[in-house]
Amino acid sequence: MNEVTILTTLATVHFIALMSPGPDFALVVQNATRYGRQTGFYIALGLSLGILVHSVLSLTGISYIVHQHPTLFSLLQIAGGSYLVYLGIGALTSIWLQLRSSDPSAAHVPAQSRILNSRRQALSRGFTTNILNPKALVFFVSLMSSLVPASMSLSGKASALIILWGLSLAWFSFLAWALSTKRMQKRLLDASIYIDGLCGLLFSGIGSMILYQVFSSLFK
Template identity: 60%
Template structure:
């Protein structure tokens, strides 16, 4: 039972973090609602692979080296903040275009047509969104350094990383699956401009805060 305690605590903290709305959550909601189940699940896989890499870097000490190098960590923050800002601007533009098409009664591309381009990009978009998030680096570094003992066996550390990865994928994939049920999908399609707008606002807010902290350090 004592050996299970770190794993139970690790999973509990991680699940609470997964349930908190953030860039990963918004990315799944926005893209699963618009492009369908396959794209949503693929993005979930990309996000979970980003979490897997963060976990590996944290448990091997690589993340600590990045964190302790101010210039390198600042570069990561700038890249992450800029990417989230770019996602937010894109989502906002998409929301405005959809509202314009709706008001002008312009036909928008069918979900099947939209899916073709996004299917190839979904995995990369999910992975990039997570791996470039500097908050994720700090979170997993703190989580694993605190809850995984340094003297834990290699098998134990591999188990901890695997649990984080599998839990992340199952959560985001389940979210994508639920959002793409037939009835809910029809309603979501009607609300797509507003979902894009809210997700865009979230991306822009988080990205801007990250960049502002670089320019105006406390």
Template identity: 65%
Template sequence: MNEVSILVTLATVHFIALMSPGPDVALVVQNASRYGRQTGLYIALGLSFGILLHSLLSLTGVSYLVHQQPLLFALLQLCGGSYLLYLGYGALRATLANWSLAPGELSQKPELLLHNKRQAFSRGFMTNILNPKALVFFVSLMSTLIPAGMSLGGKGIALLILWGLALAWFAALAWMLSTRHLQQKLQAAGRYIDLLCGVIFTAIGMMILYQSLSGLLS
């Protein structure tokens, strides 16, 4: 298989994975529909840089070494699961805060808000980089599709494809969710979006924490 075929296959597999429901998609849906386009785009940027770092660490073998060390990987799972539980708690708290409000109204309590662009970027980046499932995915993706003998230029293009597709997909999702017509409808359903995202974050976080504790105790 030549490098062009490898890169096309890589892009296809990666794009399918990006569209799969998970913490990254839930984060964009929750925040772009609530806080608007700019926040959604900065979260998309943070997620894409998390994916870029995962890709780079996998390509250089660092992520493989972490995956092969049970204690290190369990600690990563512990951090990632705890962070997702934190996001789940925030989403469920927002649900309770807004449940009694009229449709379309949002609580403006300071602790529920994303205050600036840097905070939005950081939340996207941390959500992705602390997800141990992302580490496993990129280790598998790189070890399966990227041969050791691939040219340096080819590997650079691979990194650019992984980052660029992630940014394009999450930015497009944030853009679509923040159009005026759609955002009015989504804000009317904001409490239900918060509830769904809270359940997703909490369920995945608890599953990851269970796997982490199982690994530490085994």
């Protein structure tokens, strides 16, 4: 394949993966719904920067080394799984506090809001969620090793990085924007407790599954 075909295929596969429901998708939905467009955008920026780092590490072979080294990969899985469980418990705890509150307006001000009160915190949460996701590491190792040949030109590899980062930022930013329009915000705010619950279960479920797989392989 020539480089244009490779880059087109890379962009297509990556965009399909971006649209698939997962921790990144759920994080944007939850936070754009709760905290609005600006927070959603900085979550999106953090996620896209995490994807850029994964892409660079995969392209340079560092992620492949981590993936092939059982101890390093297990540590990454434990860190990533634990962080997702932490996010899930935080979301579910927020719901419990809302249900216990006697103030009706408290349903729209979750306890977690105090940790997302700045752009840097929102960006950090997006970046951490993506960079600690072991499934993202495996995905980018597979993607780069199967589609980007070692003989590809430096400009071609740079284009691949720009495409992966740009598509990620564009998609997650669009998602944050679409979920934070006034009409959509009004509809989603009423359902925010259910969105938090669904996202909390998703984070906890994926994180627990990762931890279960890691500890099962370590102690079998």
